[in-house]
Every structure is written in C-alpha cells, then in structure tokens.
Amino acid sequence: MSLISIKIKEAGYEPGETKIQNLEFSIHKGELIGLIGANGAGKSTTIKSILGYIPFLEGDIRLKEGIATAYLPERPVFYDELTLQEHIHFIAAVEELPEEIVKARVTPLLEKFKLTNHLHELPGTYSKGMQQKAMIILALMIKPDLLIIDEPFMGLDPIATKLLLDLILEESQRGVGILMCTHVLDTAEKVCDRFVLIDHGQQLALGTLEKFREICERPDGSLFECFHHLIEGKNHE
Template sequence: MSLISIKINEAGYDPGEAKIHNLNFSIHKGELIGLIGANGAGKSTTIKSILGHMTFLEGEILIQEGISTAYLPERPVFYDELTFQEHINFIAAVEELPVEVVNNRVTPLLEKFQLMNHVHELPGTYSKGMQQKAMIILALMIRPDLLIIDEPFMGLDPIATKILLEMIMEECKRGVGILMCTHVLDTAEKICDRFVLIDQGEQLSVGSLQDFREFCNLHEGSLFECYHHLIEGNRDE
C-alpha cells in the first residue's frame, strides 16, 4: 500500500513559471526511494511540493490517512532562543508524547550521536555536524510513518554517517517509507530500493537499479554510470 502518491503536472512559485513538470511516483511502506538529479534539477522543489510549501501546484498528492510525516532539511533550522532540550520538549508537546516515551526514544539517540553533554546548550553554538545530528534526533523522535530527507550526509563525519545509515535501514525495517534526496550515488546505490531521477525539472526515470541497467543496456553498470547515461541521452534528444 502506498503511504503517499505524488502526481505533479506542474509546480512552482507562480503559475506560468513552473519549476517541475510531469512527476508521478509513490512511496510504499518500508521502501527507501532515492531522489537524484543535478543541482537545479528540481529536487528541492519536488520536496517542497510534497510538503505543501509551493504556492502553485497542478496535480495531486495523496497521503494515507492518519500517518505521521517528518522532514529532515539539508540546512538545520532551530529557534535561536531555545536550547536543544527545549526543542525536544517543544516537539514532544506538539506531538503529545509522554515524558517516558520521549526519554526512551531520545536518550539512545543522544548517546549514539554523543550529544548528551550538549543537550542544554543552544544549537546555534553547535558545529555544523552537531546541528545535523540534532536535526536527525528531532526528526526520528516522533517515530514517523513517512520520512523525507534532504541531503542527509552533509556535514556528518564518517562515524555519524554510518550511524545514520544504520538508523535509516532500521526505520525501513519498521515500515517507514523514506524519500531521500542525495548526491551521494554510491551510497544511494547500496541502500535504496528505487530511484526517481529528475533532470531539467522533469521526471526522467523511475525504477530500481536493475530497471535502470536494463533501460541503459548496462547490465552490470553502477548507479553513477546509469545516471550519466540517462542524463546525457535526455539532453541529446
């Protein structure tokens, strides 16, 4: 069953200035979708459209009733005057999570990312990597059914990247549907079930790596090789 079905004919900030066209894909329970494409291809606009942040959209985005959604942005966003603990408390209040539930979920994450001793500090004083870790904790603490992640590995050191990858796989096993926008194709190849390739504002291809290989006639090609084959073929037309 689809957690979300996306059919976007056009979307942008104003009618007549659409940034993306002709997108049509779904995310299923326990599925990890890699959203890939060059800078400016329309990936961020796609995410904003799914989240309802675009002022113009023709099409429909159908979300399964009753599911919870979390968004992990590329650039961390915090309230300047709140400590990280206060951010945690704020989200817990909005989601109506009991204190014991919050503690059971957040404490292991704080320990994994080594933020336990920094929880009462302002996130604005954190390093970029620490801020990214804090955002991951805030996204995962609500136990979402649908998780949208934009460039999750930016600013993370190798250890934190490994922890995040393990968490992503654990979330998929729990049944979470994940849309992950990333430029790290070698990592995406290893963990994603399917890919949505966007080029010049349009959906170019959707499918598994095997689907891409067959379409490109690259029977053992990497995602990197298939990606460039598809992009170059599209731009030569």
C-alpha cells in the same frame, strides 16, 4: 497500499514559472526511494511540493490518513532561543508524547551522536555536523511513518554518516517509507530500493537499479554510470 502517492502536473514558486512537471511516483511502507538529479534539477522543489510549501501546484498528492510525517531538511533549522532540550520538549508537547516515551526514544539517539552533554546548549552554537545530528534526533523522536530527507550526509563525518545510514535502514525495516534526496550515488545504490531521476524539472526515469540498467543496456552498470548515461542521452536528444 502506498503511504503517499505523488502526481505533479506542474509546480512552481510564481504563476507561469514552472519549476517541475510530469512527476508521478509513490512511496510504500518500508520502501526507501532515492531522489536523484543534478544541481538545479528540481529535487528540492519536489520535496517542497510534497510538503505543501510550494504556492503553485497542479496535481494530486495523497497522503494515507492518520500517518505521521517527519522532514529532515538539508540546512538545519532551529528556534534561536531554545536549547536542544527545549526543542525536544516543544516537539513532545506538539505531538502529545508522554515524557517516558520521549526519554526512551531520545536518550539512545543522544548517546549515539554524542550530544548528551550538549542538551542544554543552543543548537545555534553547534558545529554544522552537530546541528545535523540534532535535526536527525528531532525528526526521529516522533517515530514517523513517512520520512523525507534532503541531503542527509552534508556536514557529517564518516562515523556519523555510518550511524545515520544504520538508523535509516532501521527505520525502513520498521516499516517507515523514506524519500531520500542525495548526491551521494554510491551510497544511494547500496541502500535504496528504487530511484526517481529528475532532470530539468522533469521525471526522467523511475525504478530499481536493475530497471535503470535495462534502460541503459548496461547489465553491470553502477547507479553512477546509469545516471550519466540517462542524463547525457536526454541532453543529446
């Protein structure tokens, strides 16, 4: 059974101004789906539609009852007056997580991302990379069943990128369904089970890399090559 089923006939920010249309896919337990497309293709609008942030949506988004969802945005968002420790306490209170569970989950993440000594600082004073790491910790501390990630590698150095990839794969192996929006196609090719390709607000292709290769008639094509073949073929129609 899928954790979430997405059917979007059309969606947008203003009445009559459709940004995305005719999208249909699902995310299953333990599945990592790559949401790919050029800038302005509609990836972020798709994510916001799934999260319920888009005011005008015609379609059906069904979330499995009782599952926890976490969202890791492209641009880190924090409360200006709260330290990282206070953010952790706030989320723990909202999610009704016991202190011992929070400590067991958060401590190793703080150590991995070298933020233990910055717990009592305001995230607004962090570097961009540190802010991204803090957002990762806050997203993963609730042990979500469904994780939605928007451009997770922005601002991360190679070491932190490797750590995040390892965590994403660990979460997937734990059974978490993951939707990851990314421009980093070579990385997506290595870790994603399936891909949703969006172009000009519409779903252009859905499936595994093998399926994309079949559509493109490129048996050994990379995701990068298939991506450009599909986009260029659509634009030349």
